[in-house]
Amino acid sequence: MAFARHLTRDRRRSAHTVRAYQATAERLLAFLREHWGGPVDAAQLDRATAADLRAFLAARRGEGLSNASAARELSAVRAFLAFAGAPPPRIAGPRVKKGVPRPIAxxxxxxxxxxxxxxxxxxxxxxxxxxxxxxxxxxxxxxxxxxxxxxxxxxxxxxxxxxxxxxxxxxxxxxxxxxxxxxxxxxxxxxxxxxxxxxxxxxxxxxxxxxxxxxxxxxxxxxxxxxxxxxxxxxxxxxxxxxxxxxxxxxxxxxxxxxxxxxxxxxxxxxxxxxxxxxxxxxxxxx
The missing domain is CATH 1.10.443.10 (Intergrase catalytic core)
Known part of the structure; x- marks a missing residue:
């Protein structure tokens, strides 16, 4: 897809990142089609709200994503929406509770x-x-x-x-x-x-x-x-x-x-x- 080409050519991202971000973009589009009850094109992405993104992240968290992985998913969503010309809604990413002791999981x-x-x-x-x-x-x-x-x-x-x-x-x-x-x-x-x-x-x-x-x-x-x-x-x-x-x-x-x-x-x-x-x-x- 064009997003993957953009990441490779313009952002010079690694192959691993391109695969991960493209997969996130595809998951987001599939979620929005079901969430909105219809097809989703680039123009419609402009109406994605913070509530829509929170619902997407909640669905992903329900699939077992950790806070760190959910934060990375949100980062990919923001990159995709920006590429599509839809300014990403302001939304705070998931955070690990303060005071998490060492060692790092x-x-x-x-x-x-x-x-x-x-x-x-x-x-x-x-x-x-x-x-x-x-x-x-x-x-x-x-x-x-x-x-x-x-x-x-x-x-x-x-x-x-x-x-x-x-x-x-x-x-x-x-x-x-x-x-x-x-x-x-x-x-x-x-x-x-x-x-x-x-x-x-x-x-x-x-x-x-x-x-x-x-x-x-x-x-x-x-x-x-x-x-x-x-x-x-x-x-x-x-x-x-x-x-x-x-x-x-x-x-x-x-x-x-x-x-x-x-x-x-x-x-x-x-x-x-x-x-x-x-x-x-x-x-x-x-x-």
Missing amino acids: PAEVVALAEEVSEDAAEPWIAARAWAVLLLLYGAGLRIGEAMALTPAILPLGETIRVTGKRGKTRIVPLLPAVRTAVEAYAAACPYALTPEAPLFRGAKGGALSPAIIRRSVRMARVRLGLSDRTTPHALRHSFATHLLGRGADLRALQELLGHASLGSTQIYTAVDAAHLLDVYRNAHPRA
Whole structure:
């Protein structure tokens, strides 16, 4: 449809975003046809009201959408209506209740990573954002550690060697999804990835600044209505607490996170369960 072409050609959105936004547009049109009891064309979209959009979101929420996913759905609706020449009605997006404690729920991590990627100016920058955020959440890296990686880690195996604070190195297992994300970025990056250069590049080819990632996360969490505690470091925190939720040994977790003292690791109390401990036990050479 023309909306998809607009997103690809004019907005330079990633293929993932184009598919997601087109699907939302199709769902909205189908809903309005039933809601209004007749066919819907571009001219009729101009009469869509805030009440209509709230009804659409309510129907989607009834299908099981989380707050974060519903907020992304609304973002796509606004983009579609603007493309159709119908100024989107003012409507507040769904918000996560204040005081949501850390760690970030897995679904919110995915929504955050998708939102950051979808806001990227270029498809390769979207792939870069996805890879960086998955390294923080799926491998527990500090943002500075991720920025310090070089193409020497390629091709990726089951683990990577990470250099942390005070030059201490550690071995970190990689989930398949993390490996896929980093490899997709490496394939899409327009700059030569020589072994000594930074793996993650800025838009002009220099080393990517952590500030760029922090700013992108900050803007995305506002759009999604997530807590202001949703930061890049909170993704690493979630990685650790999810591991403990499955019964990870503190000493093993200390080594995995690169903490100099056990006291630093003990701040992570038992929380929601996750499956990463199984990956750690299977992939880490000292597990």
